[in-house]
Amino acid sequence: MKIHADRMIVRERQIISQILEGGNTVDNVVRKPLKNSNKMRKREREKLSRTWPLHMMLLPAAIITFIFAYMPMGGLVMAFQDFKPYDGILGSKFVGWKHFEFMFQYPDSKEVIWNTVIISSLKIVFGLIVPFVFAILLNEVRKIAFKRTIQTLVYLPHFISWVILGAILTDMLSSKGIINSTLISLGIDAVPWLSNGNWFRFTVVVSDIWQNFGFNTIVFLASLAGVNPALYEAAEVDGANRWKQTLHITVPAMIPIAVVVGTLSLGNILNGGFDQIFNLYNTLVYDKGDIIDTFVYRTAILNGQYSFGTAVGLFKSAIGLVLIVISYRMAYKFAGYRIF
């Protein structure tokens, strides 16, 4: 760039001296440098519009994604085969829809799908209500330091893995654990939190909400931060008490984002939460607590029924995809929300 600027200065001086000498016409003098700078500009523009470095930057990510995300999708043909690891995908025999038909006849897999839907629906519904109410309650706190402390601490469980949380919960909820011994000392019977099917579902839903409500409160608090304080003042002047203000100002301000969060979580209806269930369940509660993902892991990886496991997994992914597309459309229609 420096050279370029120097050259410009030289040209300018030449032009000025030529004009002063009255030799060449202005036209002649000006044309030459114009040509040159056009060429240079073109070269520069070419360099600026070069996008191959961008393709190079995307190459590693594209390759990794191809190998570890798209190649397994190709592997889904296993669901239509009688896959034997020895024969490989290319050598295994095709059997059509056999595994899918078997899935719908096999009582265990029907039970598992049903469990998944129940557990995840409960998680979705209460996972929406609890942060909603919590955000309202937190919004009423006027001591900033108290509010900050609460917010900081309730996020914590979200970042701890289910291995740790599972270990802690199994310890605390066992028949002699701290929760049951407290209950007994209060004269209440011990509760089979993790060994009775219905209690297991209860424990799973409550502990999931416990882990995530703090984190899910963030979006609601963000939507409350955008409410115009003048609305509350006007309501105050009009004689509305705080409950009426909450009902008619705070809640309506949070409804759009609640609709978005609710519809988007529809795509999760076949995700019961593998990490959580796997670290909490035991053979006693398989009938009420086993979900699709844990079932697939046991049948395919532990028992070697690879094709059947793949078929169940494919069923789940396909339904999931359809639900996600529908819920995104709905979120856009109801709340004008677009992700992509």
Added chain:
Amino acid sequence: MYYKTASYRAFTVFNYVLLTVICLSCVLPLIHILAVSFSASAPANSNLVGLWPIGFNFDAYAKTLNNPNFHNALLVGLQRTVLGTVIGMSIMTLAGYALSKDTGYFKSRSIYMWYFLFTMLFSGGIVPSYMLIRELNLMNTMWALVLPVAINVFNMVLLMNFFRAVPKELEEASLIDGAGHFRTLFSIYLPVSMPAIATISLFTMVMHWNSWFDGLLYISDYRKYPLSTFLQTVIVQQDFNKINIDVNELKNISQRTVKSAQIFIGTLPILLVYPFLQRYFVKGIILGAVKE
């Protein structure tokens, strides 16, 4: 004013109490485990310990840290976290920068975008992934834990959004001064978006530290287990078939205080980065929620 009425005052008291109780419920389980880990084994085993250790001692920690299997798993877990974060962040930063360009300038951008986003909507599931790792001969290697999760599309989009927030003028100035895209990324974009890079690195580190299932799936040699997988096998599943230990050690491991000490050491890295993590993630979430 509304907050001077008697009923609102009553509500405020109730509200503060309720919020405190909820908040305590998020912290007390960890404190309970911590108290058990510092207690003598007799009161711990008979469930007498509440939130304060009884018979305070470091015995459980000494036993845990002297356990060669735990040692080894801790080391593998740290290795995995460092390697995974470095590889993942490098790949995601490069891709995030390229994707932050306008579609008008970088025409293939939307193709790439859909190529990545589709993997968020649909996946092959665990069986084909498991078969793939077997076919690639990556079983029992560190790469099986690092490469498949190297790209988190959500984090990549976050990075992209951070890069988009960098003033366009900086980029234009650097390109006109003759720097290429790589130079622009490393000399201009990276220095100004260090907070963003740090945030996403923390997210990635936490993800790697907490991951346990891939270890269980892709690694059969217990000596190569990362800490999370090790804890899952020993404490949650209590499956000692895979792990070669003598009777004495087994006795040690099954003690409640030792279990608690292991759990607490497993959580410690998260607690250490948590203050930094929580300062940034609120911002991150809101930024990520902004549509392109």
